[in-house]
Amino acid sequence: AQSVTQPDIHITVSEGASLELRCNYSYGATPYLFWYVQSPGQGLQLLLKYFSGDTLVQGIKGFEAEFKRSQSSFNLRKPSVHWSDAAEYFCAVGSGGATNKLIFGTGTLLAVQP
Amino acid sequence: DVKVTQSSRYLVKRTGEKVFLECVQDMDHENMFWYRQDPGLGLRLIYFSYDVKMKEKGDIPEGYSVSREKKERFSLILESASTNQTSMYLCASRKQGRSYEQYFGPGTRLTVT
Numbered sequence: 260a261q262s263v264t265q266p267d268i269h270i271t272v273s274e275g276a277s278l279e280l281r282c283n284y285s286y287g288a289t290p291y292l293f294w295y296v297q298s299p300g301q302g303l304q305l306l307l308k309y310f311s312g313d314t315l316v317q318g319i320k321g322f323e324a325e326f327k328r329s330q331s332s333f334n335l336r337k338p339s340v341h342w343s344d345a346a347e348y349f350c351a352v353g354s355g356g357a358t359n360k361l362i363f364g365t366g367t368l369l370a371v372q373p
Numbered sequence: 374d375v376k377v378t379q380s381s382r383y384l385v386k387r388t389g390e391k392v393f394l395e396c397v398q399d400m401d402h403e404n405m406f407w408y409r410q411d412p413g414l415g416l417r418l419i420y421f422s423y424d425v426k427m428k429e430k431g432d433i434p435e436g437y438s439v440s441r442e443k444k445e446r447f448s449l450i451l452e453s454a455s456t457n458q459t460s461m462y463l464c465a466s467r468k469q470g471r472s473y474e475q476y477f478g479p480g481t482r483l484t485v486t
Binding site for chain 2: 268291293295300301302303304305308310349353355356358359360361363364365366
């Protein structure tokens with residue numbers, strides 16, 4: 260069965276520092292992978308997605324993610340974090356098929372120190 | 374611009390009440406989803422609908438039902454609310470097809486007392 264693991268429940272970084280959020284997935288075929296962000300009290304917003312092609316994917320707000328099939332990973336990165344990036348981040352894998360249901364990780368809560 | 378709206382941001386109900394959560398999308402999307410979100414558990418799929426009057430159970434359907442009479446509207450029903458259904462409920466929609474992402478509403482924080 261498909262699954263997604265986000266090993267870090269909570270991460271704190273200083274403003275201006277680089278960020279990497281980890282995501283590992285379990286999926287038999289080529290996965291459809293997503294990163295979503297949820298600001299406090301809000302719904303989820305798509306940051307980026309990977310379906311095929313270039314394994315380095317650029318998203319909104321200066322985020323990028325790299326698909327590594329050999330490691331079953333899809334880690335999210337940002338070179339310089341801003342205070343407004345404080346939020347919860349969810350990695351998800353699509354189950355395939357026309358409806359492509361999403362299986363979500365448990366999320367990583369990011370705190371940004373001034 | 375893509376928009377998914379949910380009828381209430383906050384809702385307080387009593388145990389045993391029948392509760393309706395409404396979700397409306399304006400993007401003509403075929404697929405719609407209901408999730409609940411709990412700390413440490415991420416998002417779990419309750420039900421989804423791949424088209425009007427079509428529905429399928431997700432991972433945690435017990436205690437819930439859904440209705441999709443019109444393409445733009447997907448309702449989640451708690452027939453007899455219980456305290457363990459206190460949660461954040463998120464609705465999402467997407468266009469049918471493998472390569473499309475889900476768009477989420479702002480969520481409804483439901484408290485059952």
